[in-house]
Amino acid sequence: MKILILGSGGREHAIGKKLLEDNQSIHLYFYPGNGGTSLIGKNIENHHTVLELGFFAKKNTIDITIVGSEIFLLEGVVDIFNNFGLKIIGPHYLAAKLEGNRIFAKSFMKKYGIRTPKYDIFYCYEKAINFLKKYTNSIAIKTNGIAAGKGVILAHNQNDARKALKNIMIKKKFGKSGNQIIIEEFLQGKEASIISLFNGKDIIPFLSAKDYKKIEENEKGLNTGGMGTIVPNPYMTNSVWIDFKKNILEPTLKGLIIEKLTFFGFLYFGLMITHNKVYLLEYNTRIGDPEAQTLFPLMKSNFLNIIQSSFQHKSISIDWEKLCSCCVVLSSKGYPEKYESGKIITGLNSLKEPFYIAGAKKEQEKWITSSGRVLNIVGIGKTLQEARKEAYDKAKKIQFENLYFRKDIGL
Template sequence: MKILIIGSGGREHTLAWKAAQSDLVTEVIAAPGNVGISREPKCRLANVSAENIPALKDLALSEKVDLVIVGPEAPLVAGITDTFREAGLRVFGPTARAAALEGSKVFTKRLMAKYNIPSADFEVFDTFDAAESYIKGRTGSTVVKADGLAAGKGVFVCRDREEALSALSAIMKDKIFGSAGDLVIVEDCLQGEEASFIAFTDGRHVLPLASSQDHKAIFDGDSGPNTGGMGAYSPAPVVTREIHDLIMNQIMIPTVQAMDKEGIPYMGFLYAGVMIDNGQPKVLEFNARMGDPEAQPLLFRMKSDMIPLMVAALEGTLDRQTIEWLPEDAVCVVMASGGYPGSYEKGKVITGIEAADSLDGVKVFHAGTANGPNGFVTAGGRVLGVTARAAGISVAIEKAYEAVAKICWDGVHYRKDIGKKALNR
């Protein structure tokens, strides 16, 4: 099989690395990919933007690819699956209407309310004045969300009324997310511990991956602004067997069934961010793709071949599949450019990637790198996902940070507490 992977980040490097290991796969093309992908066996890059759907379709047809895997959310929401299917291509990923689970938080909250899927109480506003008046009548913590896509940065967890009003102003007046902030959701702030729950689904059956936990805030102790993710680990001890079953039976399966009842069958990765409090999970948000950086520890632990699972999802036979996992824990520490998630400089010379990669049980996934005159240089906000696998979460954490310590560039930033919550359990 010839595989085309859409996207250029750490998730896409991980997907390409995993796909290339399949005996079914002869070649992996990544568009546009990154320099880390270009160095993997069976992999090559195509210089086509992940946003240029017509050019991507032409590429897939000219290369006669057998399967397309869409990494990021933006092309899914823009309808890449619909366009490719119309051209006779096999695409693993939801249609534009189904991807509204991520593309429109208002759509998702209303769907969950209609089908009694547990989530926070909420209100929707289309004007600043109405939302401002509502927030002024609230006390305590409040969450303010932009309706549309905001690269993982459109959710503001506000401790008090003043913070909530400031977030509202940034979204609706300053338009920091553009038209994604035309509608806002104001909802109750859920308490507890967050986990990521990602599954394959064919529109009827749900095959869950192992549990994982992301670290969204930029600084240690979950402080500072949200990012696309500063690290992750798998499995997440907060997701006990009992909670796993509750998430499947109260959230994942009902959501897939709800989409089917609405006439919008959902096929692809379905990712629920859940808050767990007193043994009860509630949905924070849904994503319509594999998580990043959750992909790194999850696929580093996955023993099974990923490709037959995607084919089964396309054919509606996921109920015949199982996933085998390596017994070790895995931890990914994201190394980012100084200033991220705000403005940052590019072109900083990176040293030590090869030394880190050579450690046993370690894989360095590229996210925002480029080739410079004398090796790798920084080319993005999140630059590397340094991922380690070991028997026991404490050993995996130690190994990941041993690898991180070998890598350096001017202004590098990373959290030093990835996996700490797992240690506390």
């Protein structure tokens, strides 16, 4: 069997490793991939449009394509592959708008009574500024487009809010993503990530995860693509799960079916748990990164069998290890803004599994950094404390110039 995985980060390396662990005879292809994926499969060379990827998959008789990165989803890759008669895991273009267009997603939530923070939409900078004058509480300012996971700014005072609006709407820090914005009430609580599989009929949740999005410890500083994760999330208690299923998951499923937004793929619920309720902050229509790297080491079930069951309309159940995992992201200092690449990495060849390459490549038998997020180091244990200790013990073995990672993942 031939499987193509679209994306270039640690998530794609994790998907490939899990598939290969369960099915050693499969052949993996990655586009564009990274240094880690080249060790377990074949990276497709040269730049390809999504249409060219469709031709590649057809010509090379790819059996299943898995979309890791949202970039491909928002370019309509699923629609193109479906037109070619190819099997692909991911939402069609309209369903992908649940992630790619926050205003579309908020309208969907409102229509189907899905609990979400109060919000206002602005297309004009002046109107947004005027709105701020009468708003004294902390707020979340969000670009309408996803902006590589960095288009959410928390503002706790008027100055921060004005600066954020100017950067987004006037200076176009996030490009067209900031042409329209959402100003949302700020909720105090604990975040949770629930990745799930959607087979067009049912939504099957994975284990709960907690993602650490900010670059600095204690959740301060700029938003990133994720600096670490723990599984399971200690704040997802039984009562929170019940509330989530009743007020978020079930109405989401109802809305997807009524609106004909059904697909075979993944649905990510970004949640905020307050003292008595759970709220939906956002949808993603793919597996989260670095949540995937923390979840797959705990998945006992054969991942390929799960995917095939979706296509065959079979019922799906997923077995998990009764353990905890902790992922620490090792990054280049300066990420998520300016950073230097090309730094030699030492310690990687002696590192115990599980770990994943996110932004590194091999040149002349040496590993060097090639991106902002470089490595995902994962620890497994009977308790979160054990998993956390193992992850950080492993992280200490890695060295490269300008290495940076948070010290508080799982605290």
